[in-house]
Amino acid sequence: MVYKTNKKVVVFCSVIVFIFHLTSATDIFTCETPDAWLSADSSFQRPGSSENVAYLNTLRGMRWLDGKVKYTLDRSLNHHDKQEVSKAMAEYHAKTCVRFEPKQSSDPDYVNIEIDNSVCGVAQVCRIGGKQFARIGKNCRSMPTIVHELGHTLCLHHEHQRMDRHKYLNFRDCPEDSVHPKIPYSTPSGLYDYQSIMHYQCNSCKAGWPTQPDVQKCGMDVNNGLSVLDADHINEMYNCQGMPSAGL
Numbered sequence: 001m002v003y004k005t006n007k008k009v010v011v012f013c014s015v016i017v018f019i020f021h022l023t024s025a026t027d028i029f030t031c032e033t034p035d036a037w038l039s040a041d042s043s044f045q046r047p048g049s050s051e052n053v054a055y056l057n058t059l060r061g062m063r064w065l066d067g068k069v070k071y072t073l074d075r076s077l078n079h080h081d082k083q084e085v086s087k088a089m090a091e092y093h094a095k096t097c098v099r100f101e102p103k104q105s106s107d108p109d110y111v112n113i114e115i116d117n118s119v120c121g122v123a124q125v126c127r128i129g130g131k132q133f134a135r136i137g138k139n140c141r142s143m144p145t146i147v148h149e150l151g152h153t154l155c156l157h158h159e160h161q162r163m164d165r166h167k168y169l170n171f172r173d174c175p176e177d178s179v180h181p182k183i184p185y186s187t188p189s190g191l192y193d194y195q196s197i198m199h200y201q202c203n204s205c206k207a208g209w210p211t212q213p214d215v216q217k218c219g220m221d222v223n224n225g226l227s228v229l230d231a232d233h234i235n236e237m238y239n240c241q242g243m244p245s246a247g248l
C-alpha cells in the first residue's frame with residue numbers, strides 16, 4: 001500500500017497484524033509480517049527490517065497535532081463494536097491527554113475504524129496523512145484489541161520488538177521466521193513493560209518467553225487497557241504534562 005502525504009514525500013504505511021488463535025480455553029496471539037510492509041518502498045528499508053517503515057513514520061514526527069485524533073466509524077461496525085470503540089477511547093481519555101474526536105469536514109487527517117474479519121487487528125502506525133485505518137475482526141472485536149490498534153495509530157510500536165527485548169524475552173529454539181524482528185525505538189522511561197497493551201501475549205515464539213523469573217504472562221493476559229507505562233509513554237509523546245485527563 002502506498003500513501004502520499006505531500007508532494008515531496010511518499011510515506012509508506014506500516015501495518016501491524018496480530019491474530020488470536022483459540023487454543024483450549026485461552027486466546028493466544030500469533031502474527032505475521034504483513035505483506036504491506038514488505039511491499040513498501042525499498043529506499044525506506046534495510047534488509048530484514050521492513051518494520052523500519054513504521055519507525056521512520058515516528059522519526060518524521062507524524063504524531064497527531066495537539067494530541068487530537070480525528071476519527072470516523074465505518075458502516076461495518078455494529079452496535080456492539082461501537083460500544084467497544086467507545087470503551088477503548090474512554091481508556092485513553094481517562095489516562096492520557098490524547099482525545100479522540102469525530103472528524104469534521106475541515107479535518108484532513110483521520111482514522112477510519114472498521115471491521116475486517118480477515119484479521120484480528122491491523123492499523124497504520126502514526127498519522128500518515130489523509131484517511132487511514134484501524135481495523136479489527138474475527139473474535140478480536142473488543143475493547144483491548146481496539147486500544148492496541150489505536151496505540152499504533154498514536155505511534156506506539158510493539159513492546160516485544162524493542163531492540164533490547166533479548167534481555168527480557170527468550171526466543172530459544174524458535175524458527176527465525178516465526179519471531180518478530182526488533183525495531184529501533186525506545187520508550188521515555190526505558191523500562192521494559194511486560195504488561196503493555198502493545199505487548200503480545202507471551203509464551204509462544206511470537207512474543208517469546210519472559211526471562212524475568214517473576215513474570216508469567218504478558219500483554220492482554222494481564223492487562224485489558226493501557227498499562228501505567230503505556231500511559232506514561234503516550235503522555236510523554238504528546239506533551240501531556242500538566243494537562244488534565246478526563247478521568248481526573
Ligand SMILES: [Zn+2]
Pocket residue numbers: 016017018148152158
Ligand atoms: Zn499490533
